[in-house]
Amino acid sequence: MGTARQGWLEAAARHHRRLPLLAPLATMAVLFLLLLWLAPGAVPGGSLGIAALLQARASSSGYRSTAAAELLPSLVRRGEQLALERRWGVQPILQPQQGWGPPGIKIPRILHHVYFPNISSFAAAAANPASSFREELPQSCRALHPGWQYVFWDWEAATQLVGTYYPEHLDMFRKLDSTIKRADAIRYFIMHAIGGLYLDLDIECFQPVDRWLADYDVVLQDPGPTNGVVASVPGHRLWLKVLALMRERWQENPYREVVELTGPGLMSSTFKFNLGPDGPQERLDQPDPWSGEHAIDGSRVMVYPSQHYFHPCEWDDPGCHKELAMQRALGAANLTRFAGYHRFAASWQDGGGAGALTADKLKQQLCSGG
Numbered sequence: 001m002g003t004a005r006q007g008w009l010e011a012a013a014r015h016h017r018r019l020p021l022l023a024p025l026a027t028m029a030v031l032f033l034l035l036l037w038l039a040p041g042a043v044p045g046g047s048l049g050i051a052a053l054l055q056a057r058a059s060s061s062g063y064r065s066t067a068a069a070e071l072l073p074s075l076v077r078r079g080e081q082l083a084l085e086r087r088w089g090v091q092p093i094l095q096p097q098q099g100w101g102p103p104g105i106k107i108p109r110i111l112h113h114v115y116f117p118n119i120s121s122f123a124a125a126a127a128n129p130a131s132s133f134r135e136e137l138p139q140s141c142r143a144l145h146p147g148w149q150y151v152f153w154d155w156e157a158a159t160q161l162v163g164t165y166y167p168e169h170l171d172m173f174r175k176l177d178s179t180i181k182r183a184d185a186i187r188y189f190i191m192h193a194i195g196g197l198y199l200d201l202d203i204e205c206f207q208p209v210d211r212w213l214a215d216y217d218v219v220l221q222d223p224g225p226t227n228g229v230v231a232s233v234p235g236h237r238l239w240l241k242v243l244a245l246m247r248e249r250w251q252e253n254p255y256r257e258v259v260e261l262t263g264p265g266l267m268s269s270t271f272k273f274n275l276g277p278d279g280p281q282e283r284l285d286q287p288d289p290w291s292g293e294h295a296i297d298g299s300r301v302m303v304y305p306s307q308h309y310f311h312p313c314e315w316d317d318p319g320c321h322k323e324l325a326m327q328r329a330l331g332a333a334n335l336t337r338f339a340g341y342h343r344f345a346a347s348w349q350d351g352g353g354a355g356a357l358t359a360d361k362l363k364q365q366l367c368s369g370g
């Protein structure tokens with residue numbers, strides 16, 4: 001009896017020693033659960049109310065984006081993305097109000113990159129010397145826009161966006177028969193749902209893009225307009241038109257080639273045929289027929305001409321890319337009038353495009369007299 005009682009007392013004492021630690025923990029857990037319950041949709045970790053803030057900010061500037069309010073906070077906090085940003089030496093930006101930029105600026109300050117299926121597979125591709133992808137390129141863009149929200153879209157996030165906000169297009173999105181087509185398509189959904197700046201992963205940045213975005217509603221790049229660099233306010237009609245035309249073409253022929261089904265050909269046809277009399281007028285006398293400012297529904301759409309913005313060289317001009325690579329190697333390139341450099345390492349061309357020329361490849365070519 002005495003031993004049993006002693007045993008019980010000892011157990012109670014042991015339990016009691018743990019209590020001072022357990023009690024506050026339990027109280028905190030209860031409070032935390034209560035907070036979560038009071039704030040549905042909130043994300044744990046000090047960002048309670050981000051969704052509400054984003055929503056308020058979006059509404060006050062006249063651009064409502066439910067997807068930005070609901071999806072963005074969880075996307076910018078994903079483990080793989082945070083690890084990538086740490087590897088790039090960029091601290092993630094979690095203050096939502098910074099995501100929308102200074103007052104008067106309409107295009108939200110959110111930078112989007114896309115690679116399917118995921119960040120790890122991008123890192124693996126970039127580490128392969130035979131590939132034209134390199135982590136430094138997107139890293140330069142992320143680092144030059146430190147006050148911006150940043151989202152790296154993998155396949156899971158992409159299907160979450162389409163499935164939640166565009167369920168009628170999910171079947172098409174999933175069935176697109178190449179990764180390039182799916183990566184093409186998602187940027188239109190992102191621009192419509194969230195807005196911001198989308199950049200291909202073979203784009204290097206030289207300076208912050210803000211002065212080129214100014215207070216336009218949509219900013220594009222000729223020729224094409226290309227879909228490698230697109231910036232927009234959320235909810236712009238242009239993107240619904242692009243998606244509707246893509247769907248029409250997909251229903252006619254799901255195997256149609258990439259440029260016309262999901263790429264720049266689709267963009268150009270939307271400009272040409274699908275925006276109605278209020279749409280941009282093609283300037284046939286110009287080498288870049290869409291370049292200049294256009295009005296769509298009273299919004300301001302800017303298309304920068306070739307040899308401006310992100311295009312020091314065009315995709316079909318290997319000589320230009322080679323000369324630029326050489327000038328840069330000699331430190332003699334004047335890049336001050338460009339926001340960045342789209343290299344066209346595009347995988348839709350065998351072996352990458354003309355700009356896939358890296359310093360190593362240039363050296364090889366020069367040494368072999370190529």
Ligand SMILES: *[C@@H]1O[C@H](CO)[C@@H](O)[C@H](O)[C@H]1NC(C)=O
Nearest residue numbers: 080116117118119120121122
């Ligand atoms: C990323 O995708 C690759 C290739 O499909 C897969 O092997 C890997 O497990 C994925 N990684 C993560 C973190 O999901």
Ligand SMILES: *[C@@H]1O[C@H](CO)[C@@H](O)[C@H](O)[C@H]1NC(C)=O
Nearest residue numbers: 331332333334335336337338
């Ligand atoms: C670089 O180009 C800009 C305009 O394109 C010009 O104003 C500037 O003087 C140039 N700088 C040099 C060092 O040539």
